[in-house]
Amino acid sequence: MHAEVLVSLALRQVDKVFHYNVPPSLAGKVQVGSRVLVPFGRRKVEGYVVGFSPAPNPADLKDVAALLDEGPLFTPHQLALARWMAAYYLCPTVKALRAMFWPLLQVKGPKKVRGLWPAACCEVPDPRRAPKSAAVWQVIQARPGLSRKELAEAAGVSPRVVDAMVARGLLRSEERIESRDPCQDLPEKRIKPPVLHGEQIRAVSKIIEALDQKGGRQVFLLHGVTGSGKTEVYLHAISAALARGKQAMMLVPEIALTPQMIDIFRGRFGRQVAVLHSRLSDGERYDEYQRLRTGEAGVVLGARSAIFAPLEQPGLIILDEEHEPSYKQEESPRYHARTVALRLAGYAGAVVVLGSATPSMESYCQAVGGGAYHLLELTRRVGELPLPSVRLVDLRRELQEGNKGMFSRDLREAIARRLSRREQVILFLNRRGYSTLVVCRECGLVLKCPHCDISLTYHVSGRLRCHYCNYSVLAPSLCPGCGSRHVAYLGMGTQKVEQEIRRLFPTARVLRLDSDTVGRRGAHREIIDTFREGEADILIGTQMVAKGLDIPGVTLVGVINADISLYMPDFRASERTFQLLTQVAGRSGRGEQGGEVLIQTYSPDHYAVTCAQNHDYQGFYRREMALRRTLGYPPFTHLARLLVTGRVEKEVQEAADFLAQAVHAAGVPVELLGPAPAPLTRIKDRYRWHLVLKASVQSVLREAATAALDGFSGTGRYRRVQVSVDIAPQSMM
Template sequence: MAYAEVAVSLPVGLEQTFHYRVPESLTGEAVQYSRVEVPFSGRTVQGFILGFSTPPQLKHLKEIKRVLEKEPFLNHHLYELAQWMVQRYLCSLGDALQCIAGSPVGQQKAERSRGLVAAEEGSWVGLARAPKQKQALEVALARPGLRKSQLAKTAGVSVAVIEALLAKGLLREGQRPEPVAWERLDRESWPELTAEQSLAVHELTEALQNPVPSAWLLHGVTGSGKTEVYLRAIAETLSMGRQAIVLVPEISLTPQMVERFQSRFGSAVAVLHSALSQGEKYAEKARIRNGQATVVLGARSAVFAPVANLGLIIIDEEHESSYKQEETPKYHTREVALQRVALAKGVVLLGSATPALESYCRARPGGPYRLLTLSRRVDRKTLPQVQIIDLKKEMAEGNFSIFSRPLVRALARRLERNEKSILFLNRRGFATFVVCRHCGQVMRCPHCEISLTLHSNGRLRCHYCGFGVRSPGVCPACGSKTIRSFGVGTQRVEEELQKLFPGCESIRMDADTTSRKGSHKKLLDQFRQGGAKVLIGTQMIAKGLDIPQVTLVGVVSADLSLHMPDFRSAERTFQLLTQVAGRAGRGEIAGEVMIQTYDPEHYSITTAQNHDFLTFYAKEMTVRQALRYPPYSHLIRILFTGLNEADVIGAGQWWRDRLVNENGAANYQGIEILGPAPAGIPKIKDRYRWQLMIKGSVSKEIRQITRSVLEQAGIRFKQVSVSIDVDPV
């Protein structure tokens, strides 16, 4: 009988593993890196087989219950990556492997995920009186590989029609078609490169041919053709027989990117993101593992795609905070990509018009990155003119509307000329909060230490736990009827726009309107091709959208992100304003941008007005250096949560005492222990939240002292959850 060494997906020791017997019934199924179910402390948990060996103690060994995936998606390189993640992010090996492998898909689901293939047209017999079946077969012949529900929807028939064809043997399950052969791709139709694009492609081609791994930052203004550079770099990667991974920050960007990549590389493109069903994910990952798909396009977790011969990872909009995982292990996609490429001896290409300060700092002379620059838009299109509107002056002159008079006039001009506009506000809902003007009582969530947001249906909602209640007519604290709402959300913008321009067709994109699968693409297609003239949205519309008809972008309030209690607030404001401004003027007509703000002199706003990243970088780095914030230091955030606040505070104090005293933070130069203190939001879903922050000049040092306390803590605080975030965003 064999014995398997298993890493369980639980908060155990960082590198702790356990041995289990492999029952005879699973011999042959249980292989290295198989995902399995095993008994652990009275329950059944998931784990991964690392190898087979005889443990020193054979008594009381339990058996593996079952194998969840017969063909593992893990491989040796991904296992090495998991080992690195344990050291880097202080997570258990099982958690790292679970993160890399993703959610399991049972064999039954895997079989259902295979696409349908039609019989040859000549074998279609007896369908003269079944036009719907014939229609479905024609679609299946033209688009092999669609699954049952997809084929029914595409052909405009019911699933019962597809079932009938399967029963007749005129449809069968089969593999998707092989990728378009690289040699047959039509290079003649590719657009002509600018001189800067040509230089970037040349540099990347040489890097791909070099056996030494390298990292590159492509700093290109909005509309400068970064995507075409990506496509050319991928083409070079494929011509060398290697695979490429392309990452985008938001699922809303994926439909437009998929169209561009599939038009260039055909069925060689596999798509991975969280909106796919489990069966769809399995099918795509199987194509990647088997080498059928050589280009992987997806969101954050696609960095773990099981490619066999990785050559290139591209991270588009690399500055985006969504590349940081908020659940354990709290990895950053950029750092994981750099490690994957180091193991594969490939190339990482980071692209952005507004790079993260840490990335641009690394790309300065002498840094670990190489810098590529695209300083001009393609086809000599000009960057949009940006006007800053001081809302204090508007109010002083009697305008209390959420729209300034210049913005209203600009919107009117676009509607007269049948052009499109975007209105940006990074907050959904109707009003930010509801307050009693008599006693000052703010309507708060009973489960979270946060104010409730008023929506246009008259309900107050918590955007953290989902709690909802009807907005009160009288104050629950004092009984006064002076209840008023304050602040602005996207629903309010939509309503005010209709008052100003009755009959103006608009589309709103925020978390409330895009919760259903496929809603992003549907709304964007409606805006691009339909009669809607105004798109209202949150940050999901601020980047990646290339809609030539848009000639005006209005930022309703630039102050929402600027005055957050976060040392990155100025950087985020500059990035958001620059990115959303870049949506204007991408067609033949020059673009215009209007930024409304109460703080028109702030350097993040004035530099965004001038599309001046370098000046912003210089000013912000001066502030960071003075305060010893990243990239001049490294941070670790330790979050304590629990139902009893005293327990939470006690756990935080215990950790602080050991960080300062027993583990000798004082022995290292420049290490600070800040807290424990209430977190930014002190309570969410009835759980109190306190935090410690460790700041130091050397990442390895602060990780070392954190790990030593983590190993002492064990399961000491059963009622308090402890979460470690290395380099929090």
């Protein structure tokens, strides 16, 4: 038997198994899941052992050069999932596989530190004769394992005193493994589960019933209004899974992975919870991964990539806010965590719970249109609290009546009332920065990023910044095109909203939550905790404030401009707008005072806005589905997007034309849109063209895309052009 190795080169040409001899020195050590070094051509490359089988030509085989890790990096479940991802998303298998175990490659191993312990048999220092040694002894008894410096500081003595005690045999020095726990600074508060209401009890009972059944996966869509207690349903279901010896996984969108959620889970399950998200250090992620691999932790709380956590017995997989586009990976492998979760549950016979106040059209259709999902509904808020009243403010009328400011008179008055009653306000604007457009009023030049086809955003630091490639430059005082001094700063971002709020309400305590304010580690928790504890009156933010916040003191939510996402060049624009407005409105009225929402809009008659005003998900679903059916968009068809990028625009256009011809030549029943320039035609100095394929059966899309890619790679003409495939794209930008 010879080792089957996937070489770590993410190329279509080498996306296959290569056989290697296992030399006698590595016999019994190389196993499925091992990372090895193998000769490949004229060099040695990293590879992963995925099986053992007889080779067709054993005489020509080369030996495995080295074993790079002691144990396996991935489980059989993960390998099966990676192979499915490669076939489904048309990505190299090795890329899918690396997405599952990459945290194990970022650091060399566990963190080892040298610490001090009291010797087992020794004379206890006398406090009267040796007060300093006695002080050290008292500290080390209470806190064994401290370093030399830590022990000296805690005892209030010189490090020489500690050294002397080591020399006398009173203390022993040993190396130990120190856990890099991302939650080690959080207080351990065990939380008693609250009493569930009727709808919650029914939902939990249905999930537990599914957990007790043996066989294939079962999928539930938990549709609950904001504040209806979906999180408590998740927690009770997880408790039930753990009680049955199964592991559980809870995924949340990255922006919704708030400290509040971490506190709740740690308070309920303690050290059984492992946290996985992008804000962790490499060492923290490595240690959390190891706790899951060894079974020390049985609950995963994390963002998109946590779907690949190494669970041996996954019994329950939960996706909160399942509609969120952030569950889609926008780089290869371009997977959707929801789709992967469903496949993983199929392998493990697990239960999947998809939760949202505003489910995606695709998921709700699966639940009510005779699909594979079971619908669970929570129609009332916990404690019978009413949903907030929502008022629309027509910005067209405000402008006609002479109000050119960013705040309508109604919103200014509503904020003033809340401040006078010492209640809290959230202001939402889905755009950060100060001014979103810098234009010369003399020649009309718009200042754009030199590397991307996107306008630069002005920040109060005095710099212009590109939010795609992070290019930054000092704002000019003269127009670079004509030298005019008439440079205007138009539009608004969260910084400008903050400045205007401070001008209108100088005594208000104001916080801002966006990507610019949470760059520092721990800043997100700091801002939310400050607001939750009532130490601020107004919180201004982007999508980070739209979900995951449960703050009873908030009685007013103001949406500065509902139209920002409504007219994006994307067929999901109406759906995203409805979801965003509904979610941010749900932050209001979670306490006994009740709540109100004011939505400022230039489109008060659009069904996405009016349905959000009336908390009418079913009404929006009916309108949107009728439109999707007419236009032939998901869930009535399936989509795939071929994105062509390169530094020379003519080459990109020619390559896109070639791909279109290859799709036609494949002779499969797909509808082709394009090729055409992508809405964002250049990012990071690379021009972008795309083709969109539509078909009634998804496998047909993959057949057409594969034929196009094979023809493209076979020509060898477009070496400086890259082509990526996105199956079921969530963004057309």
